[in-house]
Amino acid sequence: MKRPSTWTSRVAVVVWTILALLMAITLLGCWDVLDIDQRTFILALGIDSTPSEDLLVSTQAVIARNLPFAGGGNSTGSSDSNSPVRVDTSVAPTLVAALREQNFRNSRLFEIGHMSVVVVGEEAAKTHLERVLDALFRTEKIDPSLWLVVSRGSAEAVIRATPEVESIPAIFLSTLLSKASNKLAPFPSVRLWEAQARIMDPARELFLPSIRLISPDQLQMGETAVFRGGRLVGFLSPEQTRILLWLTGEMDQGEFMIPGHEPKDGTIHIRVTSARGKFNVEYHSGKPRLTAYLDIRANIQEASRIRAHTSDDIKTIEELSESLLERKLMEMLRALQELGSDIVGYERLVRRRTPDLWRTLDWDKEFSKADLVTRVTVRIQGTGLTR
Numbered sequence: 001m002k003r004p005s006t007w008t009s010r011v012a013v014v015v016w017t018i019l020a021l022l023m024a025i026t027l028l029g030c031w032d033v034l035d036i037d038q039r040t041f042i043l044a045l046g047i048d049s050t051p052s053e054d055l056l057v058s059t060q061a062v063i064a065r066n067l068p069f070a071g072g073g074n075s076t077g078s079s080d081s082n083s084p085v086r087v088d089t090s091v092a093p094t095l096v097a098a099l100r101e102q103n104f105r106n107s108r109l110f111e112i113g114h115m116s117v118v119v120v121g122e123e124a125a126k127t128h129l130e131r132v133l134d135a136l137f138r139t140e141k142i143d144p145s146l147w148l149v150v151s152r153g154s155a156e157a158v159i160r161a162t163p164e165v166e167s168i169p170a171i172f173l174s175t176l177l178s179k180a181s182n183k184l185a186p187f188p189s190v191r192l193w194e195a196q197a198r199i200m201d202p203a204r205e206l207f208l209p210s211i212r213l214i215s216p217d218q219l220q221m222g223e224t225a226v227f228r229g230g231r232l233v234g235f236l237s238p239e240q241t242r243i244l245l246w247l248t249g250e251m252d253q254g255e256f257m258i259p260g261h262e263p264k265d266g267t268i269h270i271r272v273t274s275a276r277g278k279f280n281v282e283y284h285s286g287k288p289r290l291t292a293y294l295d296i297r298a299n300i301q302e303a304s305r306i307r308a309h310t311s312d313d314i315k316t317i318e319e320l321s322e323s324l325l326e327r328k329l330m331e332m333l334r335a336l337q338e339l340g341s342d343i344v345g346y347e348r349l350v351r352r353r354t355p356d357l358w359r360t361l362d363w364d365k366e367f368s369k370a371d372l373v374t375r376v377t378v379r380i381q382g383t384g385l386t387r
Contacts, residue, residue, distance in 0.1 A: 040108040043085075043170035046155035047132055048121035050091060055128065056121075057098035058089045058156040060170055084167050087160050095135040113141045116174040118148050118192070119211065121155035125225060125232035129206075133196050144193040147177040150225035150232065152212040162217050173211070176221060180209065186242045186254055187221045199230050203351045203358070207244075207343040210235055228341040228364070240332040247277035247292055247329070248344060255301065258320050269302035270321060273381070281346045281370075288370040290346055292329055296321070299382035314380050321378040329374045342367045 046058035062085055088105070092098035103110040118136065120129060136142050151158045159169075166172035180189035187209045190198075198206045210223040222238035236244060245251035252275050258268040274297035282289050300317065336343060346367065351358040 039111050040106055041114050042110065042112045043115055043168065044117045044119065044159055044173065045115060046119045046121070046151075046159035047095065047124050047128070048155050049124040049126075049128055054091050054093050055095055055098055055124070055132075056089060056091050056156065057095060057102075058087060058159040059099070059102060060159050061086050061088065062168055062170075085169065087156075089156060095132060096139070112139070113143065115142060116146050117170055117177070118146060119151050119155040119158050119173075120148065120208075121151055122153055122232065124155065125150045125208075125227075127231065129227070129232070130199060130230045133192070133199060136192055137196050142192075144196075145191045147174060148190050148192060148195050148208050149173065149177070149221075150208045150210050152210060152223070152235075154213075157213045158211055158219065160216075161213055161219055163219060164217050172219070177209065180251075185221075186238060186245065186251065188224055188241070188245060188250060203347045203363075204345070205341045205343045206230065207236075207341075226336070226339050226341045226343055228339065233341055234335075234339045236332065236335060239328060240335060243294075243325070243328050243332045244344070246272075246275040246294055246296075247279060247332075249277055251275065256321075256325065258317070258324055266303070268300065268317060268320070270317075270380075271299045271301040273297050273299060279344055279346065279349075281349050284371075288346075288350075288366050289373060290333065290367075290370045291373040291375075292333060292344075293374070294325060294329060294376045296325065296376065296378045297381055298378060300380060314383070318378045318380055321380075322376045325376040325378065326374050329376060330372060333372050333374070337368050337370070337372075340364050340368050346370075 040061045042059050042061050044060035046060075048056040048058070050056050063083070088102050090098040090101040090105075092101055099110070099112070118132075120132060124132070137144065149158075161169055163169055163172045166175075176185065177189045179185040180187050188207060190206075190208050195206060195208065198204045206227040208225045208227070209221055210225045212220045212223070214220050222241060224236040224241040224244065225232055226234050226236060242251070242254055242256070246254070254272045254275065256270050256272070258270065274295075276295045278293045278295075280291045282291070298321070303317075333344075342363065347358070347363045350361070350363070
C-alpha cells in the first residue's frame with residue numbers, strides 16, 4: 001500500500017485547520033452583533049416650524065434598560081432619569097440635517113426604522129408639509145406605513161406628553177390610530193404613503209387626523225385637519241368628522257345623540273351599527289350640483305325619559321334622527337366649501353367621467369359655488385332590553 005507523501009499530509013492539515021476555524025467562527029454566533037442597549041430607537045417624530053423657516057424636530061426615543069419589563073424605569077413616560085423614553089430636539093434647515101445633528105450628539109447608533117408616528121405641528125402643516133413628506137419618503141429606512149398626525153399647536157408638546165396608560169407614548173398614539181384604520185374610532189387614519197399619494201394627485205385633497213394636548217398626561221383626538229394644495233387650511237369638528245367618515249366609507253359604525261327640546265325631555269342615545277355613504281356630482285345649467293346620501297342602521301342605546309316602545313315611537317325617533325343627521329351633513333359640506341377643499345372626492349368623479357371637461361375646470365371655484373343636496377335615511381332595528 002502506497003503511503004501519502006509529506007506534502008499531501010501538510011495540505012490535509014491546512015485544510016482541516018481552516019475548516020475547524022470556520023466552524024468555530026460559526027458556532028460563536030454573530031460576530032458583528034450590536035447590543036440593543038447600544039442603539040437609540042426613535043419611535044415618534046415631531047416637526048414644528050420656526051420664525052426663521054427652519055424646522056424644529058423633536059424625537060421620542062425608547063431607552064431599553066429603563067423599560068418596566070427590563071427591571072427598571074417607571075410605568076409611565078415621566079421626565080426623570082428613569083423614564084423609558086427620552087425626548088431630544090434640534091433646529092436645522094432640513095429634516096435630515098436635524099436628525100443628523102441629534103445623531104452626532106448621541107453616543108448610541110440611531111435607529112429610525114421602528115418609527116411609527118410623525119406629528120406635524122399646526123404652523124408647520126400650513127407651510128412645510130410637502131417638504132416634510134418629501135424628506136420622509138426619500139429616507140430609505142423609514143417605514144412608509146407609519147402614521148401621520150397634525151397637532152393643534154406645537155408638535156413638540158405632543159411628543160413630550162406622558163399618557164398614564166402607556167409606558168411609551170408613541171405606542172399610545174399608534175394604538176389609537178390602528179383603531180381608526182379598523183373603522184372603530186371616530187377620526188381618520190392616514191399612513192405616510194397614502195398622504196404622499198394624495199399630495200401628488202391633482203384631483204385629491206389631503207386630510208389628516210388631528211391631536212390636541214389637554215394636559216401633560218392627556219391627549220385627545222377627534223378633529224380632522226383639512227388641506228388645500230398641500231397646505232393646512234382648517235379643521236372639522238368631531239361631529240363633522242364623524243359625518244365625513246360615514247360619507248366616504250372610512251367608518252361604518254359610531255353613535256349620535258338626539259337632544260330633547262327641553263332639559264326635562266332627556267336625550268336619546270343612538271348606536272349606529274351600519275353606515276353607508278354615497279356621493280355624486282352632476283351639472284345643471286353649467287353649475288355643479290353635489291349630492292350626498294347616508295343610509296344608517298341603528299339601535300337605541302338609551303332613552304330614559306322618552307317613550308320608545310311602539311312602532312309609532314320608533315318612527316318618530318327615526319324622523320328626528322334623519323332631520324338631525326341631514327342638518328349635520330349639510331353643515332359639514334358647507335364647512336368644506338368655505339375652506340375650499342374637496343376632501344370628499346367629488347373632483348375625482350368629474351375627472352373619471354369627463355376628463356376633457358375636468359382639464360378645463362378650476363375645481364376649487366366650482367366646488368365652492370356648487371349647489372348641495374343631502375338626504376339621510378335612518379332605520380332603527382333594535383330598542384334594547386326593556387322591562
